[in-house]
Every structure is written in C-alpha cells, then in structure tokens.
Amino acid sequence: MNMYLDELEARSIYIIREAYARINPMAMLWSIGKDSTAMLWLVKKAFFGRVPFPLVLLDTGQEMDEVYAFRDKITKDWDLPVINHMCPPEEEMDQTLPPATRSAMRKTEGLKTLLKEHKYKGVICGIRRDEQGLRAKERVFSPRSLDGSWDFKDQPAEFWDQYKTEVPDNCHVRIHPILHWTEIDVWRYMQRENIPLCDLYFAKDGMRYRSLGEKNITAPIESNASNIDEIIEELRTTNTSERAGRAMDKETEDSFEKLRTQGYM
C-alpha cells in the first residue's frame, strides 16, 4: 500500500462526503479528462460504488471525438447520472476578448445557465493547486456569487477541515476535492486504481495530449509516452507547464485571472 496516495485519497473522500452532507442540491463537473475522472472514482469510493448526484459535462460541441466516445462508454458501463449541458454559442460572448479566451468563456456562461436552471447550491470541480498560480490560491470550499464571480481579495478563512458550506440564497459554493493533488499524483493514482481513461493522453505518432480542452484551443505535445509509466517518467523530467497547450491562459498577462474572477473553473 502506498501511504501517501492513501492520505490524498482519504482527504478527498472526506471533502466529497462533507459537501454531500452539507450542500443540497449539488452536482459535479465531469469534463471527461483525467482529473475529473479520477475524482469520479473518488466519488464512487466515498459512496461505495454509487454516484448520488448528477455529473455535468459543460458541452461546447467542440470536445474531441475521442472525448465524446469515452463519455458515452463510461456513462453506459457505470450507469452514470450524466447531464450534458450545452453552452451558449460563441457569438454571444464578449467579442472584445481575444479568441481563445472568448472560446473558454463559453464554459463560464454554460455554468451560469446550468446553475440558473438547476438551482445548484454546490458544484464539485476537479481543479488542482499545482496547475496554475491562480488555482494555487483557491479554497477547498470556495463561495461564488450567482453570476459565478470570484472575490479573490476577500476569501473566507479555511482551516482544520471546517469549511464555509453555507452561502446566501443567490450564491453557490465551488468544492475542490483534489485541490491538494499534483499532476503526478493523479497519474500514480490512475495507475494504482486502474481507472479507465481517454486514450488521447497516450502518445500516437510522437504526439499526445497532456491536458484535454476543446479542439480549437488545445494543442498536443511532442511525446512518446504511450503508457502511464512512461508518462510519469516524462513528467519527472519536464519543465513545461501542464497547461502549456491551453491557449486561453496566456493571451495576455492576466487573461486567466480575468476568466477565473468571472467564474471560470
């Protein structure tokens, strides 16, 4: 047994159960990528094989074909309560934004319409601190106003595993059960638990995806890693950031910050 992964797992399960006990109605965002799929596995562990709340794909219609195929297979195999929520079209986005940021805004807007429709008080979300400087500053339970905006200048105190679980009527809480995991942790856990995964992550013809986003704004990296062992080995020696293939993060110095304060995951 690996004590370190056990500790990560136990903490995540505690957070998921805490959210379930305190927040209702609630949903989990499942982007079909490795992080939210690992998180889905943690949910099944927390509830002994069950998934007691809906899994939502914020769908732009721009996901890669392999992602849709994987979604359909797992949904059927595991009999999952999936909601496929269509995001508003790009024409409705702020046209002054740079193109990739504008495209990412569709997910933000999709989340807003989702919250409005289902009146969720909580949304579980698979972000990690090591992904990005702004996500590093997140809380495990992060309150948002109705329009999803994030007041990073006045975040609640959070300590000793007691969370801000209650918010006023027009607000919701983002719950981040794997905030404390790193990219390598996720891969090691995937490997240990033998969790099924979309094969875009594995190298084909010298290329693989390190992070999955929409077709139009995500690029593969050069890699020969065709299994998890090789991916872990590759990550041990890289100095490239995980989101290097995600165009919207760096169109301007603060483009990701703008996205996040307006409600992006």
Place this chain on the structure above:
Amino acid sequence: MKQTNKISNQQLGVVIVGHVDHGKSTLIGRLLYDTNSLPEGKLEEIEAVCKRRGSEMEWSFVLDAFQAERDQAVTIDTTQIYFSTAARNYVIIDAPGHREFLKNMISGAAQADAAILVVDATEGVREQTKRHAYMLHLLGIRQVSVVINKMDKVKYDPEIFEKVSQESVEYLKSLGLQPAHIIPISAREGDMLSERGSHMDWYKGKTLLEAFDAFEVSAPSLARSLRFPVQDVYRYDEKRILVGRIETGILRKGDTLFFSPTNEKAVVTSIESWPEKEDKVQVNAGESVGITLDEKIFVERGHLASHEKNLPMLSNVFRANIFWLAHDPLKVGNTYRVRCGTSEVSVTVQSIDVIVNTDNLEKSDLCADVPRNAVAEVTLRAREMLPIDSYEDNFRMGRIVLYDGYDVVGGGLINMDGYPDQRQSSAPKSKNIYKVSSAVTPDMRAERFGHYGGVFWLTGLSGSGKSTLAVAVEQEIFERGMNVYVLDGDNVRHGLNTDLGFSPEDRAENIRRIGEVAALQANSGIVVLSAFISPYQADRDKARMAAPESFHEIYVKADLETCESRDPKGLYKKARGGEIKEFTGIDSPYEAPVNPDLVVDTQSNDVEICVKQIVNYIEANVKADAKHHKEKLEGCVIAIK
C-alpha cells in the same frame, strides 16, 4: 541542475511566515529558481514583466500571480507551490504578512507541518513577526526554523545576525517554541538557501534547504485514543453505513464503540470498502471509512464514537484560547455556531476571561470585547451536552471553528482545566431502575399541606451569604406554616457525601447527589432550600433536570472583593496562602447563572431585604394555586430547553 519531480512517499507542508516586506515571497521565488522548479519560460516571463515595469528582478512575482498583487506588491492570499529536494517533496505555503490578511495567513499556516519564520536583518522582530509566531503556537505548529533575511543589506555582518537571532529566539521561547535552526540568508542574492554562497563563511550551521530536510513529517496519531466523528449515515441496500474519518487511534472489526453524547453502545460488524476488497479488519487514524453496527442504535452526523475505556469528556461549557477574525468584535452574551469534528452547536459567550496582547504577551483580564485579529481566552456555553477533548489530550478533536451566520469568524483550542469531567454521569449506571408511579399526586399533597414542594437552589461565591439567607428564610417560611428544610454543607458532606473531596469531579458528584436528594424532598411536598457554591452551570442544570417542574435557581450575588472582605470562615485567607487548592473564585472558576429565576444582591442590600425577597418569591411559587403553579412550570420547561 535538473528538476527532479521525485516520486516520493513523503510530502511535507512548510509555511513561510513573518512581517510584511521581510521577504517571504522573494525567498520562495528564489528557492524555486535554485531548485530548478520553475516551469519553462516562467523566469523569462517574469524578467520580461519586470523590464516592462522598469523594476529590477522581482522573485516574488513567481508567487504573486494575481494582477492586484503585482500592482500593490503585497501578498494578499495564501498560495501553495510544490518543489522537491533529494530527500522528499514539499508544499510551500506562502502566507501574507499584512495584519489585515490574518485570516489568509491562518488558512495557509493551519495546513503546515512546519514553519519558517522570516525576519529582516535590518528591521529585526516586528509586530507581525510576533503575531505570526503566536499564531503558529496557537495552530499547534511546533517545528519552526528562523531565517534572518536581507543579510546583503547589512554587509553580511555576523554581529547583526547574532543580535537579531537572539531577539527572535527570546520571543519564541516565551511561547514555548524552540527554533530548530537559525539561518542567515539573502533571498535576493541566493546566499545560504540551496548554496552556501561566499559571503558568510563565519556561519557553520545548515542551509535553508538542509533545514527543510531536517523537519519531520507528522505521523498519523495511531497511539491516541480512538475518535471517530460520524460524518454521515448512508442507507444502501439493507445496510446502514456510518461514514467518517478516523481522527485518532485505531478502529477494528468487533470493537465495541461508545457513542457520545447519546451514551449508546454497539459492536462493529464490518468495515466497508469499494471496490470490494478482502475483509478489512482494521482502519487507522487519517482514513476515511465506512462501518456497520450490530444494533440499530440512534446515530447521526455529529455523534462521536470512541472506545469505552477512553471516552471524551461530556460538558456544555468549556474554555477556549481563540483567535478572532470577524469585523464585528466578539462580545459576552453573543451567540455563535461552533464546529468541532463533525458536530455543530450553538454557543453563547459566557465570559471573556483574558485578552492576550501578542506584541508583549501581556494578558489583560479587564476584558472588554475581543476585536478583530485579537487573541483571547473565552468561556463558551452550549445548550446541550457535547463530547469534548481538550487540545492537550487530543490535538485533532480539541479544536473548534466559530461561525457567525455564513462566515467563519474564529477558531481556537479547547482548554478544560478546572472543569468537571461529566462523561457517562447522565446515564443511569444500572439499567434496572423503574420509576414508581405513586397514587398520591402533587395536587393531593398540595391540598393537604397548603403548598407545593419545590427546590430553591441558592448559588454564589463563598461568603456571598447563601447559608445566612437560607437559615433566615427557612425560619420565616416555617413560621408561615410550611414544610421547609435546608440542605447545606454540614448536613450533606458529613453523611451522604462523606466520600467526596473537592476536585472538579467530586464537586460535580456532590452537586449531583444534592440535586437528586432535593428533588426527592420536593416531590414529597417539602420546600427545599439548598445553599452550595455550585460553581458550574452544567451541574446546576443537571440539578434542574432532577426536578424540572419545581426547580428555581437563585443567584446570591456579591463580587469576589466583597466576599473576600467578609471571609466568615477564613477560607479566602487560606486559599490565598495556598493552604486550600482549587478554591472557587481564586484558582477555580465560578460561573454566574446565565438566566437565574431570581437574583438577590447581598452586596447592595442588607439581609432583611434579601430574605423578604426570597420569601415572597417562594410563596408566590408554591402556594396551593394550581393555575399559578402551572404557569411557573411552563416557564421552567422553556428555560431548560
């Protein structure tokens, strides 16, 4: 140097704290650069940003990823960064130094196994240095190393290092913290971080990275008593699964668990897991688990399971050393929500006992309200009994978080010194006790005697006048033709309670027995006056529970100074001289009634007036006037809810 994302099974959280502008973020930025932990392009990106802004290289930009922080050049919120040495992986927690961001500093520091306290060589120990060190102490972080930063600005002078390190160590020592290492560094120049550099050959101790590797990972608390707070109860198929995390100790299949505060018992029949593994027989501290029980006892979120031989205390009042984060001050009489483990209860602030000045550690007991960002010792009272561990006994359970409305407003450590241990005492030890139903009703007794029975419980400090009043009232009531009796120390301590001493536990038992005797007498139709200090509200509440329909709490009020000046039995003198230990008001607390039925002020009124006040109150409450009695009865029931 090549980055090694080490595949390690050890990860240590280190928080970096210190006064604003003493160089915490710079230190971290530099450390990441030195260990080659910056992502590709990050260095160039920051260099470009600095150039654009016309400033020199700012290492802190690595962490201060927020636009607002770049503009104001301060760290607003806590952040976490990962890096590794040859020994293990680290999570660096950067905590803001600004006073107004204390809640963010606490949010960061509470997750750490160890801390680095950064002190500016040119400024020495400052206000936030002290406050942060105090917070580390209050958060339970005991592994601390100190770095004296900006040595380049003082020409790497060993004398200045010596002076500042001495100042730092002195303050830490006064908190009971012993720094593991004290290291002179220059974060900007990179001296003594990962490399020793060429400027400080006079220093022979560890570099910062070596000091990191010398910290220890906190081990899960297997050796402690089992504490399993129930997080939720799931009903799946035919099973009822109790889930939660083992906070301390070990839980095994077949164990008999004792649940607080319900005092119910059941045996663990299975430890559940998914995907199903071989039969699990043991789970340890830190694990999130699910178990089933052999009996369908009532269990819900907030209940606490432990082993019978090591139970938590049960009390509705406790003291806590707290830090206060809300804009509105904490005030006596205010009500807040408290979360401890998975339980959540309403508490009222009964008293603010001490406010600590973190600058000089001076304690002020002339306590007004507790302002934002202050530290204080307070006494909190809950409406119901709670399972409680003191922080000394159990560092996972002995801590609380305070909520006001939706917001987290404070937190602190539980301190049970001087409070009685009431575990199990509210449950009858023998289960074969049945109440005898009597054919003679209270109304029949009242008709015969001309009055109902009742318990009139006088409470107050020693010397407040309880016995004097009780004797005088007894005489007056007796002369008015009623059946009346006084229970006091003389007729109880020498017989019924001859086996009891004056420890908090014995005092609690003393009062419990008196409460039961008084209740029996009242049920038989007698007006009972009791005259005991009975310092704890919890004990008096229990006495009320013994006779809920006819109990009256009478507060005999006089302040400590007045009582000590009276000192009828010379006891205060002995207590002050150390001859008597745990004397109420001197070295043992007295909790004034929160909501007494009657207050008799013996400080401002003479005995006759006070006696009359009590006699009138008793007559009004026991007269054989059923309607009136019922009103009081309803009031009583409301009061104890």
